[in-house]
Amino acid sequence: MNSTAIPIQTEMVELVPNGKHSMLNASSIPSVGNDRFEENQANLPEMEEFLPHGAEKKQTHFTDFEGKTSFGMSVFNLSNAIMGSGILGLAYAMANTGILLFLFLLTAVALLSSYSIHLLLKSSGIVGIRAYEQLGYRAFGTPGKLAAAIAITLQNIGAMSSYLYIVKSEVPLVIQTFLNLEEKTTDWYMNGNYLVIMVSVSIILPLALMKQLGYLGYASGFSLSCMVFFLISVIYKKFHIPCPLPDRFINTTSTLNYTPASTSNYQNDHAVTQETEEDICSSSLFTLNSQTAYTIPIMAFAFVCHPEVLPIYTELKNPSKKKMQCISNISITVMYVMYFLAALFGYLTFHSQVESELLHTYSRVDPFDVLILCVRVAVLTAVTLTVPIVLFPVRRAIQQIIFQDKDFSWIRHIAIAAVLLTSINLLVIFAPSILGIFGLIGATSAPCLIFIFPAIFYIRIMPKDKEPMKSPPKILAALFACLGVLFMIMSLSFIIIDWATGGGKSGGSH
Numbered sequence: 239m240n241s242t243a244i245p246i247q248t249e250m251v252e253l254v255p256n257g258k259h260s261m262l263n264a265s266s267i268p269s270v271g272n273d274r275f276e277e278n279q280a281n282l283p284e285m286e287e288f289l290p291h292g293a294e295k296k297q298t299h300f301t302d303f304e305g306k307t308s309f310g311m312s313v314f315n316l317s318n319a320i321m322g323s324g325i326l327g328l329a330y331a332m333a334n335t336g337i338l339l340f341l342f343l344l345t346a347v348a349l350l351s352s353y354s355i356h357l358l359l360k361s362s363g364i365v366g367i368r369a370y371e372q373l374g375y376r377a378f379g380t381p382g383k384l385a386a387a388i389a390i391t392l393q394n395i396g397a398m399s400s401y402l403y404i405v406k407s408e409v410p411l412v413i414q415t416f417l418n419l420e421e422k423t424t425d426w427y428m429n430g431n432y433l434v435i436m437v438s439v440s441i442i443l444p445l446a447l448m449k450q451l452g453y454l455g456y457a458s459g460f461s462l463s464c465m466v467f468f469l470i471s472v473i474y475k476k477f478h479i480p481c482p483l484p485d486r487f488i489n490t491t492s493t494l495n496y497t498p499a500s501t502s503n504y505q506n507d508h509a510v511t512q513e514t515e516e517d518i519c520s521s522s523l524f525t526l527n528s529q530t531a532y533t534i535p536i537m538a539f540a541f542v543c544h545p546e547v548l549p550i551y552t553e554l555k556n557p558s559k560k561k562m563q564c565i566s567n568i569s570i571t572v573m574y575v576m577y578f579l580a581a582l583f584g585y586l587t588f589h590s591q592v593e594s595e596l597l598h599t600y601s602r603v604d605p606f607d608v609l610i611l612c613v614r615v616a617v618l619t620a621v622t623l624t625v626p627i628v629l630f631p632v633r634r635a636i637q638q639i640i641f642q643d644k645d646f647s648w649i650r651h652i653a654i655a656a657v658l659l660t661s662i663n664l665l666v667i668f669a670p671s672i673l674g675i676f677g678l679i680g681a682t683s684a685p686c687l688i689f690i691f692p693a694i695f696y697i698r699i700m701p702k703d704k705e706p707m708k709s710p711p712k713i714l715a716a717l718f719a720c721l722g723v724l725f726m727i728m729s730l731s732f733i734i735i736d737w738a739t740g741g742g743k744s745g746g747s748h
């Protein structure tokens with residue numbers, strides 16, 4: 239419902255679940271005849287949650303919550319939320335689909351992702367709230383809110399763990415290469431566990447303590463430029479790395495002491511079957527094999543940014559649905575191009591020898607190569623700077639569930655971030671094998687966040703008198719939800735089959 243379509247100066251919609259609208263008298267709200275203010279009025283119940291009680295009626299507090307983040311910074315933040323470890327798995331996905339099928343699937347996932355943001359924005363416009371969990375509450379009451387909060391928490395904790403796992407495994411290698419050491423030593427600065435704690439405390443925690451996501455815009459811009467550097471290096475390396483790799487029939491583990499996160503059967507199969515150079519180094523336009531099934535979960539994971547969309551919208555300067563959709567479309571398009579190029583050149587460099595994690599494959603060539611080292615540092619920086627962005631919606635979900643009616647408190651804000659980061663650190667340090675579980679979680683939460691929840695929340699929230707159940711937008715949304723269920727069943731079955739047969743690839747989470 240367009241906020242201009244209702245007499246907003248006297249009435250506003252109260253947050254009640256299950257499609258029932260109750261009207262609140264809001265005559266005390268000062269009337270300002272501009273678009274932004276009308277949006278903010280519709281958003282009042284959400285704002286009140288963040289404002290000190292007893293002070294809501296002062297106009298100054300509306301401006302307190304006025305979004306201040308510019309269009310460009312919001313594009314940076316959303317792109318940073320999209321971009322993460324997902325990019326490292328795409329070349330492997332392409333090796334198992336072929337270039338054309340990959341392009342088709344990537345386009346489909348990008349378009350579906352944008353449509354899902356459209357559904358989220360439309361639903362949020364109707365009820366005037368800009369929080370994923372609140373949409374869940376509005377659509378299905380407490381179960382809806384819980385489901386959304388749990389999916390956001392699991393998905394984002396999975397993503398953050400995968401980023402910190404990269405830090406844990408890559409930083410020691412970077413230091414080793416910098417120091418020009420042949421062997422890994424036992425010094426503390428070569429210990430990934432200490433390093434991951436140091437990075438968390440010195441870089442991630444201070445950024446995660448920012449009150450608003452918008453302040454992370456510069457960090458996001460920097461993170462994106464690191465990924466652009468990664469992409470340029472991947473393209474450059476395509477023309478400088480021979481195929482087949484010189485060490486292909488020797489040991490796949492480099493002189494450096496690292497253990498690949500997941501060893502693919504596919505690679506092992508190749509090591510034992512004596513294939514010709516042409517078999518290994520030819521690129522295919524269309525491939526179907528047992529690993530093709532992982533493509534969708536890998537791509538879905540790579541495009542997840544939905545928990546961050548509404549918080550970014552909330553902080554946008556002069557917000558409107560159109561503007562936010564535009565920000566989302568720009569971010570998705572930029573990432574789509576970057577994902578495709580990274581996958582294409584990664585694949586054209588290694589062909590069927592590409593591993594499920596692109597950085598590992600580069601390590602096999604020459605772990606002491608300066609450019610590879612810089613690429614590692616760039617990816618490390620990019621994923622480290624993504625952690626605070628991904629942490630925001632989790633903290634918000636926790637706040638919405640446990641401290642629902644509480645005013646903003648710095649102590650709580652800091653404590654939740656510290657507890658979250660500590661738990662993720664413990665997970666990455668003591669139970670890295672558990673990270674495989676996130677493949678399973680990713681296969682469940684990613685389809686929920688991208689497909690199922692936006693669609694079913696939309697169907698419930700959009701009033702039947704405006705759009706009957708059989709109207710085309712609702713039918714489309716229902717089909718979208720079915721597609722999500724299908725993806726979820728598909729991804730889960732592949733992962734379970736893989737586990738049962740001892741493959742152990744984790745699908746979505748890298």
Ligand SMILES: NC(=O)C[C@H](N)C(=O)O
Binds near residue numbers: 540628
């Ligand atoms: N934000 C996330 O949940 C994952 C992100 N899209 C990635 O590729 O790592």
